[in-house]
Amino acid sequence: DAKTTQPTSMDCAEGRAANLPCNHSTISGNEYVYWYRQIHSQGPQYIIHGLKNNETNEMASLIITEDRKSSTLILPHATLRDTAVYYCIVSGNSGYSTLTFGKGTMLLVSP
Amino acid sequence: DTGVSQDPRHKITKRGQNVTFRCDPISEHNRLYWYRQTLGQGPEFLTYFQNEAQLEKSRLLSDRFSAERPKGSFSTLEIQRTEQGDSAMYLCASSLGLSGSEKLFFGSGTQLSVL
Numbered sequence: 001d002a003k004t005t006q007p008t009s010m011d012c013a014e015g016r017a018a019n020l021p022c023n024h025s026t027i028s029g030n031e032y033v034y035w036y037r038q039i040h041s042q043g044p045q046y047i048i049h050g051l052k053n054n055e056t057n058e059m060a061s062l063i064i065t066e067d068r069k070s071s072t073l074i075l076p077h078a079t080l081r082d083t084a085v086y087y088c089i090v091s092g093n094s095g096y097s098t099l100t101f102g103k104g105t106m107l108l109v110s111p
Numbered sequence: 112d113t114g115v116s117q118d119p120r121h122k123i124t125k126r127g128q129n130v131t132f133r134c135d136p137i138s139e140h141n142r143l144y145w146y147r148q149t150l151g152q153g154p155e156f157l158t159y160f161q162n163e164a165q166l167e168k169s170r171l172l173s174d175r176f177s178a179e180r181p182k183g184s185f186s187t188l189e190i191q192r193t194e195q196g197d198s199a200m201y202l203c204a205s206s207l208g209l210s211g212s213e214k215l216f217f218g219s220g221t222q223l224s225v226l
Contacts, residue, residue, distance in 0.1 A: 085153075
């Protein structure tokens with residue numbers, strides 16, 4: 001699976017959009033981009049994933065660049081409960097997936 | 112949907128003792144994963160089951176570790192002769208196993224402390 005690079009930490013004001021970047025320059029054509037988050041003392045929580053097209057669900061939007069070498073997770077209106085570690089993961093479509101988590105981005109949402 | 116359940120939430124043991132953790136996946140999920148997470152790090156893959164078959168093991172899974180998933184339902188992870196380096200959060204996840212869409216649902220984990 002391709003490696004990803006994320007900033008160590010980010011800050012966001014409550015109510016504002018949080019834009020979390022991820023670089024994955026070695027991504028292969030059949031690899032998906034996944035985002036998970038982990039709130040303190042809980043297991044990781046799936047947020048969203050995509051292959052080529054931008055995706056949106058009730059939690060977030062995922063913007064993938066045309067060359068697929070980077071992506072951005074957007075939380076449109078961050079709340080205090082969005083404070084968590086956010087993991088960007090690239091994983092292949094080989095029938096099953098053993099996700100390789102990095103250290104992620106610690107997002108702190110402040111009042 | 113009651114989610115992925117793990118038991119116990121916390122376990123304190125002395126070095127050299129054996130411990131066993133249990134994971135109950137979401138009922139219709141046929142894939143089950145075990146991960147380990149140490150402080151400040153992301154989760155690391157340990158092993159994976161497709162129904163009752165254990166299909167992949169990480170090199171992190173030494174011969175002191177064994178996992179089972181009888182009848183493709185719940186799973187157990189046993190650590191024999193625990194060492195202080197085994198102290199970590201042990202996470203279980205399950206998925207439907209849809210090709211191209213590996214959405215994992217994680218439990219809250221079992222925190223192991225080896226004294």
